[in-house]
Amino acid sequence: MADKKKRRRPDSDSDSASQPFKNLLKPDEQILQILESFTSSLSSSSTSKPLTLADLALSTTCREVSDLSLSSVQSVIESLVLQLTHQILSGQGFSFTVPSRSSSNQLYVPELDRIVLKDKSTVRPFSHISSVRKTTITAKILSLVHQLCLKNIHVTKRDLFYTDVKLFQDQIQSDAVLDDVSCMLGCTRSSLNVIAAEKGVVVGRLIFSDNGDMIDCTKMGMGGKAIPPNIDRVGDMQSDALFILLVEKDAAYIRLAEDRFYNRFPCIIVTAKGQPDVATRLFLRKMKMELKLPVLALVDSDPYGLKILSVYGCGSKNMSYDSANLTTPDIKWLGIRPSDLDKYKIPEQCRLPMTEQDIKTGKDLLEEDFVKKNPGWVEELNLMVKTKQKAEIQALSSFGFQYLSEVYLPLKLQQQDWL
């Protein structure tokens, strides 16, 4: 039988001395009221339909993909093949027209706050020595995806590679063409039923269906629910949470899951354990869209923390063609922010000096449009680069292991201290 001994309540007399700012905390009811009014203001303002590329009269044409059903993917492939046959029969030869995914074809759209793909394309002819292999690979991937549509199963990118090692030579080649095929067909990569290994977990006030099974994330113990690799089998989301807490790393996630932080402040806690994977990004977006909840991010106070936040928020360049589906708009930077280091008196020995590379990454971020758009972020990032100091979320453990869940986060919520 599992050990279910009650946790002792922290002794407030002995703790307040070593836990700075604990005395500032209001009763939970008052913090909850603050959160409720914030969340309801947000969900009423977001009833207006979110902006899409089509709403903007951009001078450049942009390319976006959308979620297609398996049968639509199948018929798009079949039309494409028919069109290719006509092309060959009419003497024009066999070639694919493939959207370019090079960085010169990328555009940050401030109104949408994400990166999109412009409409440049390249022709990939079969009858040319430089492109005959890539054209063959493209045809093979199209045929494999067509098989997946017929069988209605999901496979990993690794599985695809192994169907013809001699042709692909290297998984990088089949992966790249897979993204090309998504762009060509105008559908998201998840519509192709090709999935990446998932590593994210979710816990807290969320009920959803995974492949037909109903999952109650308040009853997932400390381990939480592994985020499904295939978003198309995820549905029926319900929640009484007031916000989504997006956590960079698992150490902080474990602390919050064990303390059942989501019962004190109704929320959904989600982490990809480091770099955001596609499954977690899709899952976060789906929660945000269906539940209309604010997303608050808890990341390390270093350039990579902000970079991770930006991948969730604005997307990565590699998959910009799919940014509409992969990005979660309006993520708030809760902490650990550079200004928190002094504000919360993080001891000097728990701060780490930034390396040359860190400082360069920080300065590069200052040049990015999605940072510039938010003056508060620019200010914080300037402070980081100036002080040359970084700190992990775990640095809060210097005030006691539960300082994060018992003082820092409640105070942040009470003060609505996010940017």
Added chain:
Amino acid sequence: MADKKKRRRPDSDSDSASQPFKNLLKPDEQILQILESFTSSLSSSSTSKPLTLADLALSTTCREVSDLSLSSVQSVIESLVLQLTHQILSGQGFSFTVPSRSSSNQLYVPELDRIVLKDKSTVRPFSHISSVRKTTITAKILSLVHQLCLKNIHVTKRDLFYTDVKLFQDQIQSDAVLDDVSCMLGCTRSSLNVIAAEKGVVVGRLIFSDNGDMIDCTKMGMGGKAIPPNIDRVGDMQSDALFILLVEKDAAYIRLAEDRFYNRFPCIIVTAKGQPDVATRLFLRKMKMELKLPVLALVDSDPYGLKILSVYGCGSKNMSYDSANLTTPDIKWLGIRPSDLDKYKIPEQCRLPMTEQDIKTGKDLLEEDFVKKNPGWVEELNLMVKTKQKAEIQALSSFGFQYLSEVYLPLKLQQQDWL
């Protein structure tokens, strides 16, 4: 609503040509009978108490730790501190006696089929320039663990490090002393309530409690249940499975989870997604011990696949003091075995040439006692080193994405083809 379109049954006419050996498969009922008699023979033979170190009259004394309750850990620490105080007061100075974890102090015990720690110890005096820091770190870790006992919470190794960065300097130092403290106190690391981030998932015919919540792993969709980081809160295991399928990597795991392989052949599917972490090792052992099921391992056909199998089975040198709790006895090597490459006609282009390093690792494994003990393994490993070929589980995708779940595994089970 999630897409729940029925999967088409594979068309047996068109598939049998491209799916070798499919015609050898007997009806599922017959395979299930084979499995049932195997599992029941195993569980009846294992009713005799498993061997322990104490049962063996070894010439060397060995050191092992055991699971202790939090209150026991607390009182062991308090007795130790009392003893240290006496030692200081009696003029003998302040020093810890710490079990040595160097490789010269390791011993493979064939009767137990795992690595154990011999009884050499070193003295760590405070009043010596070379050990004053390490002694201070040891005292600090003891005091932190004592705090965890009082609060009854779990923290990560990273949290421990951050409580005093100035003293520890580097997480490697606090991690190493944490293992020392486990040995000194004679308890497992999980008894100290210090956990490592979990990455394993489990799905299939298992019901268990995680921190008081009942989890039904047949209702965990495709994502599965994340394995809890703290084994002491795991309990109440129930299952109608006939075996546990231990899978090295997530691509194979995803295939089996989506195909709900556990419904065709009642089993529990578990993976640590690569290198075995402590949480998954503890979870696997607990399943094996409580449910008395055979464990069949599906790993890559390369030296690392066998190495991973050996860590689950016999333990790692670094944590040999805890091998009794971390290892799962009698894991069977199901596949992909070097002899399978020819037997299942894996195409040449899906096999990879072994590197010099691979071959060296393979030869080193041949010298290991736990390999030598099993003549079948020696033969397979010799074949691997001789042919200089390796292959991943995913190589089976060359016969179709579902060849693994529809032909290879059922046939392996039918033929009881494990070592």
